[in-house]
Amino acid sequence: MVKAVAIITVSDTCYKDHSKDTSGPKLAEFAREMFPEANIHTLIIPDEKELIERELRDYCDSNTDLVLTTGGTGLAYRDVTPEATKAVIQKEVPAISIAIATESLKKTPMAMLSRSVAGVRDKTLIINFPGSKKAVIECFEVVRPVISHAISLLQNDTQEVRSIHDSLQFGHTCTHHSNVDISKVALRPRVSPYPMVEMSEAWRIIDEVMGKWPEHFEIVPLDQCLGRVVAQPLTAMEPMPPFNASVKDGYACMSLDGAGVRRVRTSLMAGDPPTTPLMPGECARINTGAPLPAGADCVVQVEDTKLVSASDDGKVELEVEILVAPKKHQDVRLIGSDIPMGTVLVKKGDILDAPQMGMIAGAGFQNVTIRGNPKVAILSTGNELQEPSEKKLRPAHIRDSNKTMLKILLREHGFETIDCGIVRDSPEQLVAAISEALRRADVLVCTGGVSMGERDLLKPVLLKDFGATLHFGRLQMKPGKPTTFATCLYEGKTKYIFGLPGNPVSAYVCCLLVVVRALRVCGGRAAPRRRRRGRACACAPARRCRSTRGPSTRAPRCASPPPATTCPPRTSSAASAAADC
Numbered sequence: 001m002v003k004a005v006a007i008i009t010v011s012d013t014c015y016k017d018h019s020k021d022t023s024g025p026k027l028a029e030f031a032r033e034m035f036p037e038a039n040i041h042t043l044i045i046p047d048e049k050e051l052i053e054r055e056l057r058d059y060c061d062s063n064t065d066l067v068l069t070t071g072g073t074g075l076a077y078r079d080v081t082p083e084a085t086k087a088v089i090q091k092e093v094p095a096i097s098i099a100i101a102t103e104s105l106k107k108t109p110m111a112m113l114s115r116s117v118a119g120v121r122d123k124t125l126i127i128n129f130p131g132s133k134k135a136v137i138e139c140f141e142v143v144r145p146v147i148s149h150a151i152s153l154l155q156n157d158t159q160e161v162r163s164i165h166d167s168l169q170f171g172h173t174c175t176h177h178s179n180v181d182i183s184k185v186a187l188r189p190r191v192s193p194y195p196m197v198e199m200s201e202a203w204r205i206i207d208e209v210m211g212k213w214p215e216h217f218e219i220v221p222l223d224q225c226l227g228r229v230v231a232q233p234l235t236a237m238e239p240m241p242p243f244n245a246s247v248k249d250g251y252a253c254m255s256l257d258g259a260g261v262r263r264v265r266t267s268l269m270a271g272d273p274p275t276t277p278l279m280p281g282e283c284a285r286i287n288t289g290a291p292l293p294a295g296a297d298c299v300v301q302v303e304d305t306k307l308v309s310a311s312d313d314g315k316v317e318l319e320v321e322i323l324v325a326p327k328k329h330q331d332v333r334l335i336g337s338d339i340p341m342g343t344v345l346v347k348k349g350d351i352l353d354a355p356q357m358g359m360i361a362g363a364g365f366q367n368v369t370i371r372g373n374p375k376v377a378i379l380s381t382g383n384e385l386q387e388p389s390e391k392k393l394r395p396a397h398i399r400d401s402n403k404t405m406l407k408i409l410l411r412e413h414g415f416e417t418i419d420c421g422i423v424r425d426s427p428e429q430l431v432a433a434i435s436e437a438l439r440r441a442d443v444l445v446c447t448g449g450v451s452m453g454e455r456d457l458l459k460p461v462l463l464k465d466f467g468a469t470l471h472f473g474r475l476q477m478k479p480g481k482p483t484t485f486a487t488c489l490y491e492g493k494t495k496y497i498f499g500l501p502g503n504p505v506s507a508y509v510c511c512l513l514v515v516v517r518a519l520r521v522c523g524g525r526a527a528p529r530r531r532r533r534g535r536a537c538a539c540a541p542a543r544r545c546r547s548t549r550g551p552s553t554r555a556p557r558c559a560s561p562p563p564a565t566t567c568p569p570r571t572s573s574a575a576s577a578a579a580d581c
């Protein structure tokens with residue numbers, strides 16, 4: 001927790017005329033944004049080494065967490081801020097100065113002439129900035145991501161350090177700043193500004209907005225296509241079966257020979273190439289799936305025959321009697337009778353299932369062109385969250401269960417996800433985490449931070465920092481009231497953001513009802529079937545109890561108690577619709 005920050009402007013000019021100081025106020029503004037709960041002290045002093053040293057020491061010794069100086073870092077005779085800083089600090093942090101210099105050099109070669117120093121005295125971090133407002137803005141952006149972490153390290157705030165490490169692990173560095181001001185907690189709205197939207201309207205909005213998701217195609221190995229939507233039809237290039245094949249184990253015959261005794265000239269098992277043509281009065285022993293020899297036009301199953309003569313050792317059948325006169329094409333699968341050449345095997349828009357995939361494989365296709373799914377990122381928000389893999393639970397913390405649950409739920413529906421980790425309830429960290437997620441994905445599914453608490457920041461951050469359009473911010477639904485759906489332009493592309501409530505039950509239900517539907521729509525699949533009314537029962541989540549009520553156009557509400565069931569009414573019919581999704 002940062003309690004005090006000091007901003008010292010070191011400049012003879014500004015000391016004489018405070019109105020000339022523009023870099024000091026800028027640093028103070030940054031500090032206020034970053035540490036809204038801290039006391040910010042500002043001071044303007046002349047370029048006097050001893051005076052600078054004294055002020056630095058005083059601030060450090062009075063438990064100031066961070067001292068930022070501006071001015072006096074150049075080559076002029078009176079520029080002595082770095083010397084004064086070096087005299088005060090116990091440890092130098094050269095990489096801060098190097099980072100500032102490296103970034104500044106990209107903007108101006110004049111950066112070579114700045115001698116900024118950064119270092120630590122006891123538990124205070126001191127950083128020198130150049131004296132111009134522009135330089136302060138540029139340099140502050142460089143150090144912004146590390147300041148909080150550096151202070152936490154100095155304060156030995158293990159909890160803070162740990163969670164920053166977690167954030168860093170997922171790349172949530174705070175190079176962004178937020179336009180959301182959380183300092184004026186008393187001024188936050190006491191009534192939600194977001195209208196309550198009926199579920200039917202929410203679904204209409206989702207279908208309309210997600211329906212505009214730009215189609216794209218992927219060529220995917222067949223065995224990865226289950227449940228995917230065909231983008232390009234496939235046409236059979238071969239007949240199936242590719243030859244006249246026996247449907248039975250028996251004897252291939254000529255139908256014109258009728259019933260009676262035949263000489264068994266040869267035998268054909270499945271996989272054997274056909275032999276020379278049959279002559280009248282002859283037959284060939286044949287297995288199911290074997291090719292008929294030329295001349296044969298029917299098969300007589302073994303049950304309809306009688307052995308007439310065989311070799312002495314019983315190894316060779318010589319003659320059989322056909323008991324029932326066969327018809328032409330009896331028990332024969334003619335070439336192409338299953339799938340004639342040129343048949344459309346799957347058409348655009350088909351959702352691939354096992355039989356279709358088998359048929360495609362049988363026709364010799366290894367890949368299918370399918371509709372691309374959107375890339376989906378999942379992000380958990382909350383100061384109280386820690387990764388489930390962490391052994392020890394920190395005080396007042398819980399393990400993040402939502403991310404795992406949603407990942408699996410979406411996988412159940414055919415959508416893989418990108419884990420974007422856990423982000424703390426801070427506007428800057430949210431901006432960083434959301435930016436990172438939007439860079440990696442088309443759709444972002446967040447949980448937490450969408451209700452009325454002063455640290456429920458998702459909606460304000462989306463609106464103020466991402467210029468998002470909020471399609472809805474509250475639903476006429478329980479669980480799931482604060483569910484949010486927004487779109488924004490990010491790096492020139494429309495991105496779709498779902499803010500689900502943090503409560504795991506709400507997150508699950510809303511993911512199913514809202515996110516799965518949205519992903520299906522943009523993946524080219526129809527929205528889930530119209531929901532049937534019924535009850536969701538806590539005792540058997542996927543089971544619907546029958547309700548006596550007829551269909552209603554009302555928003556999800558609990559209907560009358562189910563008449564002939566022991567399941568207690570638990571939740572709304574919209575939740576039961578989840579089972580239909």
Ligand SMILES: Nc1nc2c(c(=O)[nH]1)N[C@H]1C(S)=C(S)[C@@H](COP(=O)(O)OP(=O)(O)OC[C@H]3O[C@@H](n4cnc5c(N)ncnc54)[C@H](O)[C@@H]3O)O[C@H]1N2
Pocket residue numbers: 380381382384385398399400401402403447448449450451452453456479480481482500501502503504506
């Ligand atoms: N004054 C009001 N307070 C609340 C309202 C309201 O209308 N007015 N709505 C309530 C409803 S309904 C819900 S639902 C929750 C939604 O809260 P948030 O979306 O802001 O979520 P959080 O406050 O961050 O967390 C709520 C709850 O869930 C736990 N949580 C959060 N993330 C996870 C996770 N990844 N894994 C497991 N558990 C998680 C969190 O610890 C909280 O206990 O707001 C009500 N309040």
Ligand code: MOO
Pocket residue numbers: 477478479480481482501503506
């Ligand atoms: O609507 Mo909240 O999502 O009740 O739990």
Ligand SMILES: [Mg+2]
Pocket residue numbers: 448449450451452453455456
């Ligand atoms: Mg909340």
